[in-house]
Amino acid sequence: MSNLLPQQAGLQVNQVLYRYTTVKNPEDPLLVTVQNENAVDGGYIFRETDDWTGLPGNSIFKVVGVGGIPIDYWGDGEITWEGDGKVTDPSVIYTYQYDTCFDPQSDPSCPDYKVEIPDIPSVEVVDPLDDTFVQDEIDREMTMRDEDEEERERQRMSDEEEDDEEEVDLETVLGIANRSLQNAQDTAKHNQVMALANFSSQYYEQLPDTVYNETIQLKDAALPKNNRGRRLQFAQDLLHDKLVKSQYKGER
Amino acid sequence: MFKKILAAAIAVSAMSVQALDAPIVGNVESKCVVTLDKQGVYGNPSASILSTDAADGGVEPVVRYDVVIADAYKAVITHPSSFSQSPALSDTVAWTGSTAVEAVSDAQMSAYDTSKIEYDSTTEVDLEFTGSTWFKVSSEADYGVSKALPGGTYTAIVQANCIAI
Numbered sequence: 565m566s567n568l569l570p571q572q573a574g575l576q577v578n579q580v581l582y583r584y585t586t587v588k589n590p591e592d593p594l595l596v597t598v599q600n601e602n603a604v605d606g607g608y609i610f611r612e613t614d615d616w617t618g619l620p621g622n623s624i625f626k627v628v629g630v631g632g633i634p635i636d637y638w639g640d641g642e643i644t645w646e647g648d649g650k651v652t653d654p655s656v657i658y659t660y661q662y663d664t665c666f667d668p669q670s671d672p673s674c675p676d677y678k679v680e681i682p683d684i685p686s687v688e689v690v691d692p693l694d695d696t697f698v699q700d701e702i703d704r705e706m707t708m709r710d711e712d713e714e715e716r717e718r719q720r721m722s723d724e725e726e727d728d729e730e731e732v733d734l735e736t737v738l739g740i741a742n743r744s745l746q747n748a749q750d751t752a753k754h755n756q757v758m759a760l761a762n763f764s765s766q767y768y769e770q771l772p773d774t775v776y777n778e779t780i781q782l783k784d785a786a787l788p789k790n791n792r793g794r795r796l797q798f799a800q801d802l803l804h805d806k807l808v809k810s811q812y813k814g815e816r
Numbered sequence: 817m818f819k820k821i822l823a824a825a826i827a828v829s830a831m832s833v834q835a836l837d838a839p840i841v842g843n844v845e846s847k848c849v850v851t852l853d854k855q856g857v858y859g860n861p862s863a864s865i866l867s868t869d870a871a872d873g874g875v876e877p878v879v880r881y882d883v884v885i886a887d888a889y890k891a892v893i894t895h896p897s898s899f900s901q902s903p904a905l906s907d908t909v910a911w912t913g914s915t916a917v918e919a920v921s922d923a924q925m926s927a928y929d930t931s932k933i934e935y936d937s938t939t940e941v942d943l944e945f946t947g948s949t950w951f952k953v954s955s956e957a958d959y960g961v962s963k964a965l966p967g968g969t970y971t972a973i974v975q976a977n978c979i980a981i
Contacts, residue, residue, distance in 0.1 A: 624926075625920070
């Protein structure tokens with residue numbers, strides 16, 4: 565039966581329909597049996613015998629209800645006969661039903677289906693930042709970076725001082741040239757306007773030639789290195805790095 | 817005195833008009849069901865013959881009787897003796913036919929073939945066992961004396977009845 569019925573879990577056979585034709589003389593004895601072995605307990609799970617003794621041969625089509633016997637019990641089937649005559653055109657049909665959710669885990673759409681959660685082995689997470697050697701290396705890199713930063717800062721300050729001196733000289737020269745050029749142009753324009761004589765005398769009264777000398781003198785001096793501020797900046801950098809690292813620790 | 821008698825008569829008549837109908841209802845389902853299992857077809861092996869024989873290209877109709885009470889019914893099957901529909905025929909038609917058990921649901925029913933009663937075009941079978949019995953009906957119509965049947969559609973009726981004994 566394993567090659568006849570679908571091997572579906574929970575399958576049950578409800579009816580056996582069989583058909584055959586007997587060829588015999590009416591007076592001859594003939595017993596025809598349709599049967600299936602019991603694959604679990606031995607014997608027969610289904611057995612139906614037709615007594616054709618004293619009857620003319622004919623075709624029989626019989627429906628026998630068996631009331632839902634599980635597939636596991638159905639062993640090999642056969643049609644046998646005893647007596648005179650023969651059986652032709654045999655046919656046996658099994659009607660069955662099965663619950664597609666007999667095993668709820670077979671289909672996620674089944675009512676009692678439970679999502680299987682695999683066993684996840686616990687892994688001890690090792691933070692490489694906690695390692696002493698790694699921490700030492702980070703500190704060493706930080707120190708080197710601070711030293712480089714100081715060196716670069718020192719170099720930058722030195723360059724700025726040189727640039728300032730050059731800019732002062734260049735501005736002084738350009739200022740003198742521009743002023744003399746400006747004075748000449750202004751004088752020429754003034755003379756042209758005055759020649760038109762369209763202004764009243766109040767417009768060209770001579771102003772007193774008074775000089776207002778600069779009384780406040782700012783002395784250039786080099787600003788001292790703010791080592792304290794630099795230390796504060798480096799401390800903030802370290803704190804920032806620590807904050808960044810702490811958020812990754814928080815994820816674990 | 818007269819007044820007293822009249823009052824008593826009215827009182828008696830008022831008490832005697834009470835009436836009630838109490839119906840009793842029952843349904844009876846048929847214990848014998850007749851079903852046409854296979855539609856019959858006439859073959860036309862020669863110009864003058866219509867036949868349901870498979871050898872003549874026809875199909876014999878099969879009627880099934882389902883009985884749930886033994887010895888309570890009889891099957892009465894009549895094979896055709898006239899066309900219910902045909903072109904106009906100018907000559908006589910000779911009808912032959914028979915009814916036989918084709919299959920049974922109980923081996924004991926096989927005896928129906930030997931115990932049946934046949935008369936005219938009718939076959940009667942006492943349905944002695946519960947279950948299903950399939951009867952096949954053969955029919956043949958010969959027109960005239962080897963006269964060609966006119967073209968058209970021919971229909972004949974097999975009557976199958978289940979009659980309570």
